Amino acid sequence: MQYHNTPYDKLQVGDTAELARTCSVDDFYVFANNSGNHNPLHLASEDGDGDHINEAVAPAMFVGALISAVLGNVLPGAGTLYKSQRFDFVERAHAGDELVSKVTVLEKRPNREVVFETVVTRPSDSAVIVSGQAVVIAPEKEMVFAELDLPGLVVKRHRHFDAMLEKVRPLPPMPTAVVAPEEPNALGGALLAAHETIITPILIGDPDKIAQAAAEIGASLDGIKIIAQSDHVNAAHAAVDLVAEGRAKALMKGHLHTDELLKAALRRENGLRTGRRFTHVFVMDVPGQPRPLLVTDAAINIEPDLETKIDIVQNAIDLALSLGIENPRAGVLSAIETVNPAIRSSVDAALLSKMAERGQIKGGLVDGPLAMDNAVSLAAARSKGIVSDVAGKTDILVVPNLDAGNMMAKQLTYIANAEGAGLVMGAKAPIILTSRADDDKARLASCAVAALHEAFSLPRTGAPA
Structure with a gap:
């Protein structure tokens, strides 16, 4: 022009x-x-x-x-x-x-x-x-x-999380067992979500440490139930008991190691197993992107085999559906977009794609292998001649291993100014994982994602965990 x-x-x-x-x-x-x-x-x-x-x-x-x-x-x-x-x-x-x-x-x-x-x-x-x-x-x-080709502007605004928070507000607060909220950030996130009427927190941990954390942030604990447990392992088991008994609808990680919480959830007797493997999903709100991006698995399964990846993909599709993403598109990532027997991730991606075609993975579209560029860019996909309903329009990025997923999520957060909500899927109840580095928006979003998923009430079936 x-x-x-x-x-x-x-x-x-x-x-x-x-x-x-x-x-x-x-x-x-x-x-x-x-x-x-x-x-x-x-x-x-x-x-x-x-x-x-x-x-x-x-x-x-x-x-x-x-x-x-x-x-x-x-x-x-x-x-x-x-x-x-x-x-x-x-x-x-x-x-x-x-x-x-x-x-x-x-x-x-x-x-x-x-x-x-x-x-x-x-x-x-x-x-x-x-x-x-x-x-x-x-x-x-x-x-x-x-016509001048001006530099583009991206507004650092997290409109997808804003929309989720608006969507969850009409729902009744979700009773949530918060394990070891004995540090200001961990306690503050739960109290903020309670203030926004997203959750009703049940605090489980050392009452003195919880009170000290509340004093540090100037928060009141009036009207909030506290279950005394001085040991983190016992606190995790007490929280799982609440969910198993139906008194809580979600778990929320506080100031304890993730494996302590998950071991309690995975216990054989009265645990939270469903037949699916536990898998982690980051819901990323990247400024300038037309839709949220789900990244999985970035926190639990280190080097998942094909059987584990089936549950990783299915769990992420289930979460995407509960967030209102219709017919979610899962792109299974590899270094290349063609199958190379020497690159295991490309073979697994092709198998997952075929399994979805045959109805072994349900609720969404799955394609792979896809390199990162042609997973998220239509132009990149077209330049390589990829004909796909997923390429360039991916909602779910399925990474080869935990290293790749964790690095991707942190790159999006610290380079692309994304916010990330973290959730463990595959259990009888959503498990909210937050990090000490999370800000208020990320903590709220994690609770909102859990509440939306719980309200959606998807059936949970699959292979043994």
């Missing part, structure tokens, strides 16, 4: 031009960062006027800036400089509104000065949002410019 400007000598009174743009929530976050105007009334995540509604009102100067886009890009176009601009703000626009900005030449003055009538309207109801008048210095000569 090319832009042609209109120099001063060729401008005529009555010349007009317009551009249309749909305002987005991310537009307003970018404007807040660039302008320094952090008025919460403009941000979709905030209630800026105390009426319990998050309005996401378009900033007035953002709307006004749409006029400059017409003047700078179209009429007069490249080379135009502002002298003055008057605005009358008549109505308010909101995120999701389509706005049309229009300029009309009113007067030509000496020294290449041109007066424009300016207006921004909302076509859906013919409302005038902004009217006014601009004086610009028009370009002296005619020029042609190719």
Whole structure:
């Protein structure tokens, strides 16, 4: 695409031009960062006027800036400089509104000065949002410019987790056995989820250490049930007892080793086995990505064989379905996208794909082997001639081993600014795994994912654990 400007000598009174743009929530976050105007009334995540509604009102100067886009890009176009601009703000626009900005030449003055009538309207109801008048210095000569390839912007906003939190709020709080919340982060995550009415925590551990952790974060434990267990192993078993007896619907890891918690859940008598292997799934909210990405297994199965990978894939599909992802697409990763007998992950991926075709893995689409690029990029998949309903549109990334999964999740977190919710699948109840490095959003999201999965109540069957 090319832009042609209109120099001063060729401008005529009555010349007009317009551009249309749909305002987005991310537009307003970018404007807040660039302008320094952090008025919460403009941000979709905030209630800026105390009426319990998050309005996401378009900033007035953002709307006004749409006029400059017409003047700078179209009429007069490249080379135009502002002298003055008057605005009358008549109505308010909101995120999701389509706005049309229009300029009309009113007067030509000496020294290449041109007066424009300016207006921004909302076509859906013919409302005038902004009217006014601009004086610009028009370009002296005619020029042609190719469309500029500007650097892209990614807003560090976790809209997928925001949507999950909204989805889980109408559900009744899920009774959750929190094991050894004896450290501020571990206790704080459970109390935050309780404050958001996602869970009803039952704290199991050393009461003195729990009280000390609460004091450190300035939190009250009033009304919260505490079951005294000074030993982490006993605390884990007591928590599993609560779930086995139906008094709790989920387990949540506190300040203890993961293997202590899972050993209790895997006990033969009155444990949480279902016939599936326990597998771990990260639900990653990566800014700029159109959907959440599930990464599995990144925390439990170190070098899974094919039989284990069957459960890894099935558990992840079940979780994706409970999160509202219809017909989830699982891409089984390898270093290459063709089968090489020397690369075990490529062979396993091909077998898993065929098993899904034959109905041995249910509820979603499975394809592999896929390299990471053609799993998440349609362009990369097409460039390699891959014809697949999964390639480039993957919801679930099935990694070859724990090393690959753990590194991928941490790369997404620390390089791509993702948030990650962690859940253990394959048990009679979801097991929430949080890390000391998790922030509040990640802890809330982990609880929300567990609550959504529990509410979905998928049948759990499969091979012995």
